[in-house]
Amino acid sequence: MTRIRARRLDGLTSSAIRDLLELTSRPEVISLAGGLPAAELLPTARLAEAAVSALADPASAQYTETCGLADLRTVIAARESGRLGRAVDPQQVVVTHGSQQALSLIAQALLDPGDLVVVEEPSYTGALQVFRAAEATLAPIPVDDDGLDTDALEELLAGGARPVLVHTVATFHNPRGAVLSAPRRAHLASLAERYGFRIVEDDPYGDLWFGTPPPAPIASHTDRVIRLSSASKIIAPALRVGWLLADRDVCASVELLKQGADLCGSSLTQRIAADLLADTAWLDAHLTTLRGTYGSRAHALTDALSAEFGPDVTYSPVRGGMFTWTTLPLAVPAAELLPVAAGLGVAFVPGDAFAVAGDHTRSARLCFATSAEDELAEAVRRLGAAVRAAGDARAQVQVQS
Template identity: 60%
Template sequence: MSLAYPPLSSRLDGLQSSAIRDLLKLTARGDIISLAGGLPDPRLMPLDRIAAATEAALSERARLQYTESAGWGPLLEVLAGRESARLGRPVPVEEVFVTHGSQQALSLLAEVLLDPGALVVVEDPAYVGALQVFRAAGARIVAVPLDAEGMRVDVLSDLLARGERPALVHTVSNFHNPRGVTMSAQRRAGLAELAARHNFWVIEDDPYGELWFDRPVPDPVATYSRNVIRLSSASKILAPALRAGWMVAPAAVCRGVELLKQGADLCGSALTQQITADLLADTEWLAAHVNTVRSSYGERAKALVTELRTRFGDRIVSTDAAGGMFVWADFTDGTDTAALLPRAVEHGVAFVPGAAFAVSTDYRHSMRLCFTTDEPETLAEAVDRLHRAIG
């Protein structure tokens, strides 16, 4: 009897596991200080408040039933209120859709908006989860570089002038993953104007926008155009295990996503959506909680950046980390970060080489560092270990 299995779909051709997820397995040892993850600090997750919301959600058996594919009604109403305030315009419930984390929203949107071979413009370096989704959809991917003000909208404009017609443009507008930068207000308006003039979609991926340290971020790109689909999540401000993400999009897009979601998982978890609604609706408590998270992360970000600049001097140029979860650093002395990583692990510290996020530039001399899960003194030790690894 043959042991050969039937073939798998050709959609898997060329797809690779996330280098970051693979790296997390490597660095799971307790003796390694890992700056490689992109994880919120579990010590800052509101365990007692989540427990109280869970108890309330379990007050009757009917709360354990299936819910609507678009999301639990009261959560949709809470999100519509929050997004209305964020966008400065009324957002009807019909334009809000709850997903199993914002990554599922991205995946479903790729199926709704893209035909095989469609052009997708991403930022370079790029969010790895977006690259995986768009490659799986069979898209043709073109990268636009970033600088300190976010996406180079002028480069995108030149691309359009040369006759390229993207189906969509993806941006992580606030505290970019991995680059750490935030798109300026002027560029947000410019991107929205291009989307309206050339009739393409923009997916504004915003999981970090509430994690600012010094001042709030500019108005969303979605403020300027209805061609913009906005994604967000409770993972970074509450807890990833709630798996509560959402999108704000025209009703027709939401209905297309609903059809696909019904075939994928029918509906999300009514239980965790009830818990999330309880927490997000408690605005006074939520504001205090998010302020605590901002304060802790801001202190850690400052500590990491200060240590990098003190220990490495002009050998490294790094972002200032005004919010979010990441610092991006470039070696100016030719250090190859992919080659450095094994030596760093031997010295008890890990990071993500820039090559993991590369599209059209190799980022051989770059690395992404996450500061969220360690106290300042541990981050100082991590930088010391990294310095010793370089020698």
């Protein structure tokens, strides 16, 4: 029989979040599911101004370097230098089609089938898809309110495990909302030095802090870090501009693979991104607006959860980012609650979408960034109605049986 697809696809499933897009596009549904920036906060006027400026140069409509537009790499290197407290060479930066492509290229460049990758539990679904496609062996380590449990990781390493990579969304974790504490960042860096693995520090949300900035990046402690970030959450997803920061050997390997993937990214969107990222006065004001609005929405969501469910609900602290990880008083698993909730006009992502080996059936990831405060309150009211309806239906089944 003719084989119709590669074996590496056999264990892959579609992202639950991508599958929810059709559902959440219905106008009557308030979506707490996707990690989408607020549409009304997208800087469309400033983007249009930058696009006009970029198109004045015909080079913006031409091919560019595989590793990315030189001006953009220079801007990113300068931003990273300030964060890390050390000089970053633009040659250590590769611009990618969103940070998801960066993660995929890293996996292709560094992993052979069967290689061990430490991931968080629960974990970002896009990372799980990438590492499973690379046929890696996954070792989950729990995440609590202080981020990845580095003591548990050290115990795994002391037992003989030798990962090639440790992947972490250390700042405003997706989905857990956690922030890896400063002591754990230093501990993780020291483990990387001692055991020789690389850390993939996935950082799309680090600029979206509420009140207190997060600790310095893990890469400020060790050069065994590959840092990923993106313009998607702070400027606009449609630019599809992400990047990685790594040593030159990793960059060269990624660039070689990228030549076969897409030759190069868009000169136009990269020039627009360079313009906006370099305009520090505008960017600082824009980030201040995002932080204030998202912070207010985060507290509106958690206040509504407490009012609707009382002490029966738990949720992660909202210190930044776009998500809170919520455990609800459910009579049915969250995946079974979802269609009931959708019928009542609210959507979320069930916790099991982020599971590696753990049980997250009673949890859900809720996004507070996309909706206004009154919509968030209404979404929680609908969620409460869905929980009660699911509970009543389960009780009826039990009576009949």
